Amino acid sequence: MSSYYLAIIGTRDNPIYELEFASFKNTTILSSPSTPNTPPPIPGKARFAPNVKELLPFIANSSLDLIEDAQFTSNQLNLGKIDTFYGISINAFITPGNIKFVLCYDGNVKEENSIRSFFNEINELYVKTLLNPFYAVNDAIISPEFDLKVKQLARKYL
Amino acid sequence: MSEDIILPSATSLSKLTIHDTSKTGFGYNPAIGPISNSITSETSSILINKRTITLSSAPSIYERNITNKKPVEINLSSLSFLFCEIVNWTHGQSRGIHDLEMKLNKLGYSIGQRYLELIKLRDGIKLNKRDLKIIDILHFIHGSFWKSIFGKHANELEKSQDVPNEYMIIENMPLLAKFINIPKDYADLNCGAFVAGIIEGALDSAGFYVNVTAHSVPMDGFPLRTVFLMKFDQSCLIRESIH
Numbered sequence: 001m002s003s004y005y006l007a008i009i010g011t012r013d014n015p016i017y018e019l020e021f022a023s024f025k026n027t028t029i030l031s032s033p034s035t036p037n038t039p040p041p042i043p044g045k046a047r048f049a050p051n052v053k054e055l056l057p058f059i060a061n062s063s064l065d066l067i068e069d070a071q072f073t074s075n076q077l078n079l080g081k082i083d084t085f086y087g088i089s090i091n092a093f094i095t096p097g098n099i100k101f102v103l104c105y106d107g108n109v110k111e112e113n114s115i116r117s118f119f120n121e122i123n124e125l126y127v128k129t130l131l132n133p134f135y136a137v138n139d140a141i142i143s144p145e146f147d148l149k150v151k152q153l154a155r156k157y158l
Numbered sequence: 159m160s161e162d163i164i165l166p167s168a169t170s171l172s173k174l175t176i177h178d179t180s181k182t183g184f185g186y187n188p189a190i191g192p193i194s195n196s197i198t199s200e201t202s203s204i205l206i207n208k209r210t211i212t213l214s215s216a217p218s219i220y221e222r223n224i225t226n227k228k229p230v231e232i233n234l235s236s237l238s239f240l241f242c243e244i245v246n247w248t249h250g251q252s253r254g255i256h257d258l259e260m261k262l263n264k265l266g267y268s269i270g271q272r273y274l275e276l277i278k279l280r281d282g283i284k285l286n287k288r289d290l291k292i293i294d295i296l297h298f299i300h301g302s303f304w305k306s307i308f309g310k311h312a313n314e315l316e317k318s319q320d321v322p323n324e325y326m327i328i329e330n331m332p333l334l335a336k337f338i339n340i341p342k343d344y345a346d347l348n349c350g351a352f353v354a355g356i357i358e359g360a361l362d363s364a365g366f367y368v369n370v371t372a373h374s375v376p377m378d379g380f381p382l383r384t385v386f387l388m389k390f391d392q393s394c395l396i397r398e399s400i401h
Contacts, residue, residue, distance in 0.1 A: 005192070011363070018192040024206060043206055044197040057191075071365070072401050075287045096278040096288055097271060097363040127275045128220050137271050137363065142174055144185035144213045147195050149220050151184070155205045 002107035003046040004158060005056045006150070008126070009100040010138035013064055015057070016099075017141045017150075020046035024155045044155065048106065052088070060102045063090045067100055077123070078116050093119040095126065097137070111158075118157040125149050182213055225280055229306065238337045245338070245349055255347050263355035263370075270359025277306050288364070290401065292325070292394060295364055299357060300327055307356070308333050323390040327357070330380040340374075348372040350384045357386055367391035 008017040024044050041047065048056065063083045070079050071094060083090040091112075093101040101119055129135055129146055174187045180194070183201040187194035197205075204211060244265065252258040278286055281302070289295035300315040304327075318324035329350075338349050350372030358370040369389045377383050 015188070017186050018195075019186070020192045020196055022197075042197060042199045042202050044202045046196065071288075072290050072397060075290050077286055077288060094288065095275060096286075097275045098365050124225070124279060125220060127279050128222065128224055130272050130275055131224065132219055136268070140174075140186065140188035142186055142188065144180060144182055145218045145220050147184040147186055148211070148213065151197065151201070151205055 002105050003048050004154070005046070005048070005060065005104040006122075006154075007057070007060045007102045007104075008122075008141070009060070009064065009102060011098050012138060013061070014138060015060075015140075016138060017146070018057075019147070019150060019154070020048070020053075020056070021151065021154050021158075022046050023158050025158075044151075052106070056088075056104055059085050059088055059090065059104055063092065063102055063104075064100065067092050067094065067102070070094075071098070078119055080112060080116075091115050091119075093123070095123055097130075099126065099137075114157045118153055121153050121157075122150060125153075182211070184213060224276065225282075227280060229309070231309070234333070234336075238334070241334050241349075241352070242337070244352070255344060258347065259351035259371075262349065262351040263358065266352040266355025266357075267359035267362075270356040270361075271363045273303065273307065273356065274360040274363055277303055280306075292366060292390060292398060295361065295366055296325055296327070296388075299360060303360065321389075323392065323395055325388045325390070327386040327388070328375075328383070329353075329386070330377075330383050332382055332384045335382050335384065348374050348384060350374075350386065353384075354386050357388065361388070366394050368394075 003020070003022045006017075006019045006021075007015050010016045021044055046053075062085070066082045067079065070082065070092075077093055077095065079092045079094065081089055082092050088104050088106055091103045091105075095101075101122055103115060103119075125146060126141075129141055129143065130137070135141075174189050176187075176189045178187055178189070180187070183198055183204075185195060186192075203209075245262070248261045248265070249258055252261050289298055296315055300312045304310070304312045312327045313330045314326075314328040316326045316328065318326065332350055332353065334353060335349055340347050340349075354370040354372040358368060361368045361370070368391065371387050373385045373387060375383055375385045
């Protein structure tokens with residue numbers, strides 16, 4: 001069970017979309033009662049510790065330096081795992097228009113392929129957003145439908 | 159309460175404020191940050207049970223297929239009418255030739271930004287690469303980019319012999335200028351400024367900072383022949399020499 005933090009970063013290093021979530025898989029294991037007073041955890045809700053949660057945007061931002069190093073040395077869209085920070089791993093993806101997708105997650109996830117598929121599908125969603133004439137590059141993506149689609153992808157792949 | 163930590167993101171504060179909350183539980187609010195769209199018990203059950211919910215009355219743009227490889231062709235007459243109206247409207251808004259060209263360029267710019275991402279996506283995951291060198295991205299613009307917009311490759315791609323940062327794409331028969339006759343007192347005007355804007359938008363968002371202008375250079379048999387002159391920023395050349 002790992003928690004994830006996804007950030008889509010614009011060309012001016014501005015966040016245009018963020019999402020915290022956890023893997024939807026193996027939810028049954030967690031329903032075992034730990035203490036009777038606490039309610040059962042919500043499946044899919046991120047379980048980052050509060051002190052880590054505060055740091056997540058900073059971890060994502062600090063990885064931008066590494067992404068920019070790779071930007072003109074690797075011609076791949078999916079950069080794979082680029083960094084780790086105190087047990088948080090960071091995977092990144094750059095679109096042809098230099099929008100960055102950063103995914104921070106805890107635990108030792110070895111599913112590089114599912115993250116790759118996840119990023120590719122997010123890329124398609126992003127292009128659909130971009131084709132909307134009322135959306136300009138670097139605007140925040142506030143569409144509820146986009147949010148729903150991303151969460152459905154998260155459920156499907158991670 | 160750890161849940162009360164608010165991590166505001168700095169962009170687009172004008173559109174949504176921290177008082178705007180989503181009624182459906184979906185939707186990212188940049189004024190609040192990731193708390194705004196964190197997964198609640200309601201949204202979690204929707205996702206786990208794969209329930210379909212309708213968030214708006216109109217059909218969603220996210221349901222459409224945009225990766226269809228078959229080219230969608232539109233009528234040249236209607237395109238020309240539309241472009242004619244664009245030029246006409248821009249002409250009414252502008253003060254002189256230079257301003258008119260700037261405005262046409264700006265209109266094309268946002269098209270270029272979108273087309274770059276769209277065409278790269280349509281290329282498919284296997285072929286999908288980012289272009290790192292000026293010459294690679296120019297081949298892409300001259301080839302598949304031009305083909306998906308105008309239905310054919312551009313005629314020539316040349317490098318300036320004197321100036322290291324200047325490249326040219328040459329189009330013998332520009333599609334959009336086919337029905338445009340430039341009046342005498344607008345002798346310098348080239349409505350290809352719109353297409354130049356498309357090129358500029360695509361190159362800029364790919365990370366190649368460039369200034370593109372359109373110039374009429376007629377030749378025997380090709381009276382509308384247009385040269386798109388691209389002046390790359392020095393930073394691109396410096397980057398090429400490093401990597």
